[in-house]
Amino acid sequence: MSLKNILLRTINQKNKYINLAATAVKINQEQYNYREQNRQYRKTVATALFSSVLIGTVLAEKSKNESKGKDKNKDDNICEAGERRPDLPTYRAEEVSKHDSVESFWVIYKNGVYDVTSFLPSHPGGDQIMNAGGLSIEPFWNVYGMHKTKDICALLESYRIGNLHEDDMMDHSGDELWVKEPSRDKRLIVKTSKPFNAEIPAKLQVEHFDTPNELFYVRQHMPVPELDSSQHRVRVTIENGETVTREFSLQQLDMFPRTQVRAALMCAGNRRSEMNEVKPVKGISWQGGAISNAVWEGVLLVDVLRACGVDNTDVAGKHVIFTGSDIDATGVNFSTSIPLEQALNPSNRILLATHMNGAVLPPDHGHPLRAVVPGAPAVRSVKWLESITISKDESSSHWHQKDYRSFNASKTWETADFATAPPIYSLPVxxxxxxxxxxxxxxxxxxxxxxxxxxxxxxxxxxxxxxxxxxxxxxxxxxxxxxxxxxxxxxxxxxxxxxxxxxxxxxxxxxxxxxxxxxxxxxxxxxxxxxxxxxxxxxxxxxxxxxxxxxx
Amino acid sequence: MSLKNILLRTINQKNKYINLAATAVKINQEQYNYREQNRQYRKTVATALFSSVLIGTVLAEKSKNESKGKDKNKDDNICEAGERRPDLPTYRAEEVSKHDSVESFWVIYKNGVYDVTSFLPSHPGGDQIMNAGGLSIEPFWNVYGMHKTKDICALLESYRIGNLHEDDMMDHSGDELWVKEPSRDKRLIVKTSKPFNAEIPAKLQVEHFDTPNELFYVRQHMPVPELDSSQHRVRVTIENGETVTREFSLQQLDMFPRTQVRAALMCAGNRRSEMNEVKPVKGISWQGGAISNAVWEGVLLVDVLRACGVDNTDVAGKHVIFTGSDIDATGVNFSTSIPLEQALNPSNRILLATHMNGAVLPPDHGHPLRAVVPGAPAVRSVKWLESITISKDESSSHWHQKDYRSFNASKTWETADFATAPPIYSLPVxxxxxxxxxxxxxxxxxxxxxxxxxxxxxxxxxxxxxxxxxxxxxxxxxxxxxxxxxxxxxxxxxxxxxxxxxxxxxxxxxxxxxxxxxxxxxxxxxxxxxxxxxxxxxxxxxxxxxxxxxxx
Incomplete structure (x- = not known):
């Protein structure tokens, strides 16, 4: 399993984590399934190692170049950093691992050792970089492939201080993370390939009122998970003093009335490239192609929640947390939430969808089950849906807490307070x-x-x-x-x-x-x-x- | 009754209407009540004479002067037009009455006869002026008192061609229309006194989260009707092949659960004075004071409609027409409508309200019953509510068809098509x-x-x-x-x-x-x-x- 490999590699980087890692690998390999693996690892190791990173961000400068550029469809991911440099000193991994604080912050990339202490404040992904202190950044970059551009690698190389001792080199290639990515329509305009983010060309947008599935824009935060529709379950958990849990197979979901909703999904960052012209911003440099339209089919979330015992009492201030099967470099599943009152309002027509324009959901759009939250930014329409939790708290994930919130034009990364900024649950005209x-x-x-x-x-x-x-x-x-x-x-x-x-x-x-x-x-x-x-x-x-x- | 007087006076102006008038006045005076009188007169006489006029419009120039002016609280209604002028010829009413077309259009004001043919295209109230062809404009001006300004009277006088023969003079003073107006708080900023339109001073807006009733801004289209809460009925009519009608007294409405909704009401023309600075617009020159906030109490419209047999079948494209007891110069009741699907959505919290901030509705705010349509422009929250009709058509009233619709910045009164412009059912931020x-x-x-x-x-x-x-x-x-x-x-x-x-x-x-x-x-x-x-x-x-x- 690729996940296990990433975790093991990362674990092996630091001796002090060896005991934890040993506990983790003891889990009976035959018994664990995809979900249990995530959960177990998350509890024991992953959260101790690092939380999530750099979600969907690219340097604004890169976006600018791309939008002017000649070859928009090709991901510019040739990274020349990390070659061995005979002119520089050699460090052991143990020495590097000591430099993991804001006072002295080193990282490894392939053969290279880098002192990026002075870069920390300007890291587009903010504090997430702290998780890589004294370690190789390759496992992170394997998941967030948008780092692998000439510009970013040249920037990294400018912080080069030495070489990693040959005995401490590890294989972090991580290619297996991406081998199961679905094939995609060549007409899509690729913004980043790992994870895959691509917009629909503008002229094709207006060719079809309902966008053909293969042309529907794609926004991934991580590799696409491969799920078996006959085995897939969605778990509904209601935290209300005691915790009540129910699981539904797709067949069991069909006991609820099936319905269709025609809805556009739009990324909250659509048309970001135009805002970027005013002053650089962080994020994928979408033109206007991060919106498409489809007829979604499935069952109403409100019906499922009612069947699980959710009524109108004690709903104010609660949330519905959607969790997908896609996981980040630390084994944390993608997750976000919406207010419970929004979920229970039948006018909002929120679906647990299995079909898109009459066909089974394609892997890129959440096969075999996704939430569809019409009228909300597409991030709330969680793909590869594996759990729904009613909670008094919003999702605690990075994607919910540290992204998809709005600030006024004078807030900087230093002054913006994500904790008090309201999450974006709807979109403007x-x-x-x-x-x-x-x-x-x-x-x-x-x-x-x-x-x-x-x-x-x-x-x-x-x-x-x-x-x-x-x-x-x-x-x-x-x-x-x-x-x-x-x-x-x-x-x-x-x-x-x-x-x-x-x-x-x-x-x-x-x-x-x-x-x-x-x-x-x-x-x-x-x-x-x-x-x-x-x-x-x-x-x-x-x-x-x-x-x-x-x-x- | 003031209404009867207006109608009779107007009827008497033209001999050809005498027979119709005679039919109308035969109605047994003891038997008719307020509502029946309206209906009977409307059918037989009023619509033949004129439809509604100049709703709530003032010359933009006046607004401008007012906003700059010294004495904002005083209605500038001293009209010096219509004095007898010995230097001009004398006309009989019969002669004047022949000039009622766009080729030749005369009107009477007190002693004066005016040829306003060339003014017709620039009349702020549009085609409504055509109803006064060959007649005295005084009955109209009595209802739409905002005409009675020095500027407008001077403008009228510039079209003067003669005097009305003394034998044809009639008393159109119409003062009795206004004698029953409620007393108002002196702190309100009066924009027009007849009908009464007044905003709350800005500094008082922010003094109270729920605006005290006496400071709540007032927007009237006509004189305030005097209604007896013990006698008042609201009739619900469902046009669905056959017509089903039910009537409710206020006591009978109380069989539905009473509820409260905190809602601001805002005139769709609030802050018009600022737009007027760009280029003159038509309408009361509101500053920011045409919005106030209150806790409304009553029963939910959706409950009443359900009890009257309205279900979810065959609702698409239908409308709920609200009719108030306030009537214009021609006996037509104020009326407007909202889409039925909007009315049936419980989230919209539409009330039939009897109370405002804990007190019985004041006369200026719809005593004893008004609709409250939260989130919509205040015009939809019909005051003095006497009927609710479910219909396949929108309200046919002037106020619904010829006002409260929106156009882009390039549309003029000549190019704007009210029939295809969507009515305003919600308000922007x-x-x-x-x-x-x-x-x-x-x-x-x-x-x-x-x-x-x-x-x-x-x-x-x-x-x-x-x-x-x-x-x-x-x-x-x-x-x-x-x-x-x-x-x-x-x-x-x-x-x-x-x-x-x-x-x-x-x-x-x-x-x-x-x-x-x-x-x-x-x-x-x-x-x-x-x-x-x-x-x-x-x-x-x-x-x-x-x-x-x-x-x-």
Whole structure:
């Protein structure tokens, strides 16, 4: 098992952990199953070693280069760090392991030893780096493959102080973590390959009202787990003084009425690349392609919770924690939560879904079971769902506590207090022009240029209007065609595709186009990114602006 | 009865209507009650004469003058038009009555005859003026008293062509329409006195989390009806092939569980005066005082509808029409509607309310019964509620069809299509600084200026953050104190009062402050009014900006 291997390797790095490791490996190999393994390791070893790291972050500079770059589809993961350097001294692993504090912080990468003490404050993943003090960073980088870029490796190399003694070298290649990744459609625009994060090309977004499964954008935090639908169980745990637990196979879930919900899922970081132009932010440099639309099928979460005895008493302030089968470098499962009252409101149409656009869920989208929380940022729609816990506390995971929260434009990584910032459980109104793209040449027919795009708003709000300005706000042209679905008021979870026809002048060679949408709460998009800028680049919903050339 | 008098007077203006009028007045005076009178007259006479007029509109210029003016609390209703002018010819009423088309359009005001043909396209109330062709405009102006300003009377007088023959003069004083108006708190800032529209002063808004009833802003479309709570009935009519009707006294409504909802009500035109600075709009020139907060008590509309046989079948696309007892110059009751699916969603907490902050509803707020539609523009919370109709159509009233809809910034009164514009059933996020006011001098204590205000978002969204910029967007200071209530997620209908502490420099003499709020859907306010400008001045929710002097 790859997990065991990672843990063992990491454990072996430090002698002081050997006893713990010995306890851990005693577990009968025949008996443990995937889930029990996670749990046992987490308890005994993993949490003692390190917690999670660098979730989905890339250096903003890299994003910038990528968005300008020539070859967007290729992950730039050739890392030349860690070659043996005869000009530098050699250190034993034991010596390196002593440098694990903010006063002196060394790490190992392949043959290289690095003193990154001065880099600690500027690590994009914050304090998570502290878990790697005195150790090899390879096990971490194997899971968070977005580190393996030329830029980051060059940065690492600039902190080089020596070589690791040859007797202490270990194989951290970790390739087996990724060998079971599903095959993906070549048309997806890969942002990072390990973990796999890829957006749908803009022009394909507007080709289909329900995005074909193979084109649905992909956002992974970790390797894709391989699950057997006939063996899969989801456990419902209710912590209420005493703890009550029930388990459901997929067949058992089918005793609840099956239902369909048409819903777009959008990453809270969609359109981050535009916010990044104002001032660098941390996170995958999504253009507008981290949103897609589908018809999801499954059973209603509220039905399952009711059957497990959850009623309307004592619900205020409680949470529903969703846990997936995907695990990080330390054996911690992905997890996040939503408020219980939100989960119990039937209008929210929250699903335990097995199907997507009529087909069984693909591995990249949570096979065989995922939560679908319509109107919420997609991170709450936990894939590979293996447990649901009703708790008085929010999920304690890194992903819930240290990410997907919002701050004002003046908060820095030093001043932002994640503990008091409210988690993002819904999304603001947004829109994007998908066709033409920025820089395209468009043909005017009878003095009119046709443009197409999407619009979306969270929390069940419907898009009522999309307005396009062809003259930097002087005038606004309302999109005429709005493709949407007929969900009831306040339960509109689908996106809207729109077409607008913009009159252009005979002699006009270039046009700048601005798009903004208005939703059924009559919220509109902010004009610019400056005032909604935030350290994490989330909720990036200002006007979408492009420039195109006109051919008459 | 004042209504009868108005109608009779108007009827008498045109001989051709005399027969209809005779039919109308035959109705046994002892038998008719308030409601039957409305209905009978509407059928036989009123609709033939004129429909509704100029709802709540004032010339934008007037608003501007008012907001700059010295005496904001006094209605400027001294009209000097209509004096006899010996230099002009005399016309008989019969001659005037022939000029009732767009080719030639005359009206009468007191002694004066006016040819306003060229004014027709610029009438703020649009086509409604056509109902007064060849007639006296006094009955209309008696109901829509906001016409009676020096500016408008001078404008009218500029169209003067003659005098009305003395034998055709009629008394249209109509004072009795207004004699039963309730007394009002002197601290309210009166925008128009007939009908009565008044806002709460900003500094009093932030003094109380639940606004005292006597300070709750008042928005009337017509005179306040005088209703007897012991006699009052609300009729529920379900049009579903056959029509089913049930009536409830207030005592009978009490068979449903009574409940309380804390909700702010805000006029969709709140903060219109700021949008008016960009380009004149039509409507009462509200500052930020057309919002107040209260605890409403009554029974849930959904319970009453269920008891009347409304279930979940065949609800899509249907509407709930609320009709009040207040009537316009033509005998038409105030009415508007909301979608039935919105009404049936228990999360929306829609009330038939009898109490406000623990007291019986005051006359200005709908005594003895009003709808309260939390999260929606206050116009949907129909006062003096006398009927509820489930219908496949929206309310056909002027107020529903020709007002409270939204357009983009490029639509004019000529191009705006009210029929296809969606009605406003929810409100976007907004905020305002209440204390200090623009132009005030504030005292800095220990280098800090304290400011207070409100924030609100419709559709049940909670305010999560209020940010203040003391330097035109360079930096943002998050408000520290947020007074709110603990409603469940997505059911947050109360406003939020906030306090922020802004550091100022020692030598700083002046400061410009910007306020913006973020709600639980993470929608924020637009930066400026230009791009959300609309002909009716609705949904005016851009940043609130003030300048104040600093005393150290």
């Amino acid at each position: 947004t829109s994007a022009i998908c066709d033409p793209a920025n820089g395209d040449t468009v043909v005017a027919k009878n003095g009119v240029v046709e443009i197409r795009g999407y619009a979306y708003s969270g929390g069940g709000a419907k898009i009522l209007r999309v307005d396009i300005s062809p003259d930097c706000g002087e005038t606004w042209v309302q999109a005429e065609e709005m493709q949407t679905d007929d969900a009831p008021p306040q339960q509109h979870y689908s996106w809207t595709l729109w077409t607008a026809r913009i009159p252009v002048r005979k002699e006009q060679k270039e046009i700048e186009l601005w798009a903004k949408a208005t939703d059924s709460n009559f919220n509109t998009q902010p004009e610019k990114f400056d005032d909604i800028w935030n350290i994490r680049g989330l909720l990036s919903n200002a006007y979408h602006r492009i420039k195109v050339q006109i051919k008459h | 907004t905020s305002a600084i209440c204390d200090p006011a623009n132009g005030d001098t504030v005292v800095a204590k220990n280098g800090v200026v304290e400011i207070r205000g409100y924030a609100y978002s419709g559709g049940g969204a909670k305010i999560l953050r209020v940010d203040i910029s003391p330097d035109c967007g360079e930096t943002w200071v998050q408000a520290e104190e947020m007074q709110t209530d603990d409603a469940p997620p997505q059911q947050h209908y109360s406003w939020t009062l906030w306090t922020a502490r802004i550091p100022v420099r020692k030598e700083q003499k002046e400061i410009e402050l910007w306020a913006k709020a973020t709600d639980s859907n993470f929608n924020t306010q637009p930066e400026k009014f230009d791009d959300i400008w609309n002909i009716r001045g609705l949904l005016s929710n851009a940043y609130h900006r003030i300048k104040v002097q600093i005393k150290h």
